[in-house]
Amino acid sequence: MDQYPTIDYRLLVDNMTTAILLIDSQLNIFYLNSSCEALFDISLLRASGQPVMNLLHAPNDDFNTYEALLNTLKTGQSYTRREATINVNFKDMHVDYSVSQLNTGKPYHPLLMIELNPIDRMLKISKEENLIQQHQVARQLIRGVAHEIKNPLGGIRGATQLLARSLNDPQYAEFTDIIISEVDRLRNLADTMLGSRQLPSYELVNVHEPLERVRALVANQTKKKVKITRDYDLSLPEVKADRDQLIQVMLNVSVNAIQAMTENKNFFVDNQPELILRTRIQRLVTINGTLHRSTLRIDIEDNGLGIPEDIIESVFYPLVTARASGTGLGLSIAQNIMHQHNGMIDCQSVPGKTIFSLYLPWETNHVT
Template sequence: MAITTYTDDSLHKRLLDHLGTAVLLLDHVLIPRYLNPAAEVLLAASAQRVLGQPLPEGFFSDPEARAALARCAEEGHSFTRREARLEIMPGHSVTVDYSVTQLAEPGRAPALLLELQPLDRMLRIAREEAFTHAHQATRALVRGVAHEIKNPLGGIRGAAQLLERALPAAELTEYTRVIIDEADRLRALADRLLGPRRAPQFRLLNVHECLEYVRQLILAEHPHSVRLRRDYDTSLPELPADRDQLIQVILNLARNAVQALTEVSVPAPEVIFRTRILRQFTIGAQRHRLVLRIDIEDNGPGIPEPLRETLFYPMVSGRAQGTGLGLSIAQAIVSQHQGMMVCDSREGRTVFSLLLPFEQHAAGTEGESAWA
């Protein structure tokens, strides 16, 4: 049997070209001299653009990392960094694990072999899974508490009504009326804590029709105070969803955005309604071929840092008059659609994104999505 042989150089290049790990070779002044295809994907640039050019200023912005690179080049001390942030271009950074090893050949200046393993996708999936589990546990706890609140309220209300009829003086009924009104208020709160009362009624719908409906409502409520801008991908297919529930979620997010802009003085306040399609996207532990992303973006002051991790939990609100139930109920509705709601906020830009798979519940819809 004939055996194919390779020269050392060709074999090494084939191995590097087929690695899933990004590999860069840097000279002693950190100029890239080689990168494999996985590194081109990570850096979002071709080898022709990268080779011979200095790395971006923020690539190794950490002084400790630069000092470790210098020590590795001079003394050969290999090292590894976990969950490091590398800025590959202005405004765009990636999270990676990377290892650095010195390559020394007689008569040549030492080079550095850099191996990078991207982590952003894995960290996002792990974060979403942890959030989903925490949200489900919190929802179960809140629903249990709401049921326990509702059970004695009927007895309290009924007893107050009987007492009201037996009171000798009419002016005393104002006290029983307080009991009845407060019992009704608590019951309404418990109903809201329990969340949506029915399962979604899935039908194929045009998501832009829902967005335009919400946009018209917001325009009617705030005709001149906020600019509402559209940025739609009009090629999107129809989405299997419950129209009323989807409108409820979008309206909640849009009103929150407008309130964030009108409660403080923001120059040129603006809310953007945006739609995009994501391919081969993972929500929780499930990978979907096509996912719809709906963004509600505002240019307000942003969400305070302490609130960002607990934003979708019940009874958490950053507004003095807020109940903290709107986002929790919206997240519960999106979860029933097998989707996810996420938030990215900083000063001057807050984006709430709905991620909804196109193929979910396709069998139960009236007709089939052309892209499912």
Template sequence: MLKLFCTKVVQEGETGLARNEQGQHLATTELLIGNLSIALLLLDESLRVQFANPAAESFFEQSRNQLEGQELRRLFLQSSLETERLRSALEFRQSFSDSEVQVTFADGRHSLAEITVTSLEQQGSPRLLVEFKKIDNLRRISQENQQWAQQQAARDLVRGLAHEIKNPLGGLRGAAQLLEKQLKEPELQEFTRLIIEQADRLRNLVDRLLGPNKPPNFQWHNLHRVLEKIRTLLSLDEIAEVELVRDYDPSIPDLWIDDEKIQQAVLNIARNAVQVLEGKGVIRFITRIERQVTIHGKRYPLCAQIRIIDDGPGIPERLKDTLFYPMVTGKQDGTGLGLSIAQNLIDHHRGKIEVESWPGHTEFTIYLPIDKKEPA
């Protein structure tokens, strides 16, 4: 319907309507286009913007005067929408759509959009009508629900396996200790000690897979004091030329949290960032208050938002969907437990972690509910 509507708009200059009737029609058309929530751009044969509606001004954060005359490719720093595909649509009068187009703007903003390109003709010249519909929020909610279900299933599976492993490990270790007492030769005792050491190593790994073994100690804490401890711990590590930048919102009230567990969760994420930067880059710690946040199906009026942002190479595409699974890692010597443990700790606080990543920008966002009194 929108395609037909906009085709009629473009071709109005060629119609034979009476001047009065045409004027009323144009006024109505302008009113309707001006109130569309979908961003519209009309491109000429050089792929320059001829027209932009108010929604497009909001999407690109530029005025109509700034947009008109610009080449479409210059509106983006990066985009998965190929220029050659647009030129082909112009040449062969074709229309197409793409359900997921990643776009990065010159100011660093990043968005996911559904794009529809419609081939038109205006006074004998080819035109393209490009519709941009932001789907970031819809994609985020759908992805969050899907990943949450998958992670819960993976966590239950790991816990079941971990308990099955721990039971025989205890028997194995006990048998090795008894055998060691019976052996007199030091060379043979060396083998039993090796069995005990490896059993202990496996038990420690299983304990980490199972997560924290004691309930959280909730108290009222200042979030920024917790983050400052993390900055101090990181600065004590060998972080070379990595710059730690803070941008705190002082209006955030004390939170009902276990400060040690929050510290561990954020530290796991930040240390991953340090390792990815390989000694050079910037890590930003940003706090804000976010309103009306939905966490695993429950809506909270106020949440504290912690953002940990680095300017590294980004998360590999193959890891994005399984990033928080235990034993999944992109590092050769990594255990893949840091992010899994971090999410588990944040879950205990009724919070959630979101991730956005592209080359030059990786952002982990932690949401923690702000309570006015101790939650039941």
């Protein structure tokens, strides 16, 4: 019988996907594996000897991590935390982690082992699936309402025209014209709520072509009152898409950004309103439960007031808007078009920086 090869257990630990962190009795870092180096973006050489609290920094967490670690050192009692928030490079990260005492054979020099699993991606997937389901339900509801609105509008318009001809009196013509005009406005709104029934006409598209078309339209609309900055990665591959529908999506998002900036002029005291159009490759993006190796990312960024916190989670729902004169349909229609392209739109917003990111898969194969 062949002898098993001698195993270098450090090599084994270094090839684990779970981030492993060892700390000494002074709560200083003793060792971390390759996954842990990647998680915290720090090398073992640089991290060794540093206080572990430098890595487990969580400014907004009420849990006393330091005391919990000391307690495990003293009693040997392990503990686990779910969905804990730690701060890595000034960004919050969500992790599940377990802490246990490691017996080194030296009673006065125990080590603590911390096993960390980042869960941001899983939380994001769950959130996206929930939002997609809610968006689809909302779209169906809106389409149903739009149909119910359109049905009687034709009758109202026809009856008003008959009434106008029957009266044949100029003093009433103004009122019948108002009724017909408002009925037409409602019908146009209902058509917008129903959305386009035309399926995308796919062809190979360089995303910079529709983006440049939108840039020209926006530049003409704003008459140089808004600075438009291009930050393109011209090496991006072509993608199968409907060029006209991409223009509609980009235009809807860009016009929303322009309107948000121009309607809040008091926000711009020391700087000029600016719209940034950016293109990049984004690796490993999950869209509707499918993990794509590579996608095209198109950012439309503005430096306006931002989206109110109370609607940021529902900004793609129909009829949700922060603008008094808005219909709340533009972003909903844009998201629906992106779903037809197996893509999506994501949004991040803080005062002074709002980014709508359009993701388009361009590789036919995906990670399963």
